[in-house]
Amino acid sequence: MTRDDVLVVGAGPTGLVLALWLTAQGVKVRIIDKAAAPGTTSRAMAVQARTLELYHQLDLAEAVAEAGRRNPALNLWVRGRRKARLSFGSAGAALTPYPFLLIYPQDQHEQLLASRLEAMGVAVERQTELLDFEDRGGHVAARLRGPGGEVQGHEARFLAGCDGARSTTRHRLGLGFEGGTYDQIFYVADVEAGGPAADGELHLSLEQADFVALLAYGRPGQGRLIGTVRGEREAAETLGFADIGQRAIESLGLRVERVNWFSTYRVHHRVTDHYRRGQVFLLGDAAHIHSPAGGQGMNTGIGDAVNLAWKLAAVLKGQAPDSLLDSYEAERLPFARRLVATTDRIFSLVSAEGALADLLRIRVAPVLAATAFGAGPAREAMFRLLSQTGIRYREGPLSRGMAGRVRGGDRLPWVAWDGGDNFAPLRRIGWQVHVYGTARDGLRAWCEGNGLPLHVFAWHPRHGKAGFARDAAYLVRPDTYVALAEPEGEAASLARYFSERAIVPAGA
Structure with a gap:
């Protein structure tokens, strides 16, 4: 029977950041993941300014910023015309050292975090799955299945469930995951393209038939397309890139020369009842999932990890009482609920169907966005919301x-x-x-x-x-x-x- 301070279940960005921050503070960590290898497709893409600020603590910010691609502005297109260009730099230059939206594919991001963690002496244990656990008050006794199918026991003072939307940790705790699933089906495609929108910035095309967002990353012309599948929803899983509507893509003047990866998926919006139950915690997608609007999901999980890490370290070192850990839920759960509500409204605007929705999306939204971005206070407020630099805990027990x-x-x-x-x-x-x-x-x-x-x-x-x-x-x-x-x-x-x-x- 082995024992550590914290057992981290899940080696996505949330689990890796938690393990990094705990290890940096002298906490003994074990991190497991049931997958045989890290993901090889670019899932979450956006790294917000607040995440880079937090990465500054472990000298990660510059490495991540250099590895990713800085998207300096958001461009709104309607019917083949650029209606507005919203500059992140003009909005955030006085607020943060990172006034841009960084696009850095999740698979590369995870590799960088894992290599930093391994350099600190902690390696991710692959093909190791959490089967069950029992909270025994002063510690958690877990049952794990290893790479060869062997079942082993493991004890840790605390268990951190960073194991995604289908979290075993959350299911074993019996916690709810209230919310729902949107009717729309999304597609994602990693492409190589040319045309006026292939300029290294973020572009959003709003059309009556569909919409698409283009996020530049990697080498010139490389990007991620995110859009909705209109019609044929029952067979969406069998669709290929050639089957989706091209109107929004064409309105960007985008010439897709090569498709490197394509997939469809459904979008959910859910938040769990509690972030803590005894010695067990939920973080990231195990605690909250929402639409991809604004690129908030991964960044929110990383924020969870940094918030919890210093509190766990303080308690484990005898520098704070166990009650300090209750502030994790008190601070992060209200934020997750607000975030889900906000991204739900944005998602509903860009994906709704019908004449009124088309009017709002095509005619009203670009004008409002350009007008608001032209006013200093409104521009900064929009940047704070997107960049997560506006997150605060004024009503929390530590403030x-x-x-x-x-x-x-x-x-x-x-x-x-x-x-x-x-x-x-x-x-x-x-x-x-x-x-x-x-x-x-x-x-x-x-x-x-x-x-x-x-x-x-x-x-x-x-x-x-x-x-x-x-x-x-x-x-x-x-x-x-x-x-x-x-x-x-x-x-x-x-x-x-x-x-x-x-x-x-x-x-x-």
Whole structure:
């Protein structure tokens, strides 16, 4: 009988990120996957800015950004004409170091994450399946089937189910997965193409008959087409690329020269009842699935993993009580519900059929999008939503205070200046304090006495523009969200924050 701190079930991006972040914090991890080998087709494609910000912690951001293709803008096409170009750079340049939509095929993404994990001493155990488990209070006893069909026992303090929409973990917990399945059937095709839309940007064609999105990646002319199958739905599984409607593709002026991969699938929208049951947790598609609108799915699973990883590490090291783990569900479940509702509305708009739907999609939506993107606040709001930089936990149990426009639960705002930015210290996975202006002597002494890094940045008008208050203290969590915003910069407020939650202010 072997035993680890955390048994991670599923080696997709969510499970790999969880294993990486736990291992980086000194947690003993075992990660298994029932597949014989990693996937070889490009499934999830979009890597959002917030994911790249989190990847900065393990020096992954630049490697991923360089390996993928930066799509700098979204273009809306109707009846062969480009109606709007929405620039991610103009919308996000002041918000994040990554003001673009990165397209990086999931199979390549997983390979990079797995290789980084193996370099840290942890290899994915393939052809190893979770059969069952029992939560025994202080630990989980699991039954696994190995590559040769042998059944083995394994014990872990915690079990993390990152095993997808058909999650064995969720089924064994008996948790619900409320939601439904859309009537429409989608197709995906990896293609090599030419024409005006094969320019390395994101293109969306809205037509009466169908719609299609083109996401550029890889070498010039290579991209992923995503569209709906109209009619012949009963036989959709037998269709090939030549069978689907070409009107939306042709409206982009796109010449498809080669199809490397094609598939059809149905789209679901579901969220589980709970993210935690005792010593067992659900993450990623095991907890929530939704339409591909906005490229949110994989990024949301990665966000789940980073949120949970530091909390598990703190509890396992005796730096926090078990109750800290309840905040994982309290923070991530409400976000998943909002996300499913938002992507449902977007999906319904682009895929609905009928005269009214055509009117809204073809005539109204492009005009509204272009108008909204022309206004600064609306443009930034749209970028925050798509990039996930707008995710916050203001109502969560770990969020307190307000200083300037920054509140506890907000993502730490990014501010850059000549030669640096305030995200540089976030490479450290651990608690830290930021002051923009001058730090009080008492705060300095308290942070030094408690081993808490204090980063003081000389005041700059850009700090105020980003929402910071001068001389205030911002307690930053290990996942780079603000836990406490203390307007007076008083050490007593920080001491009280940790004392009330029985958390030791230490990092990895």
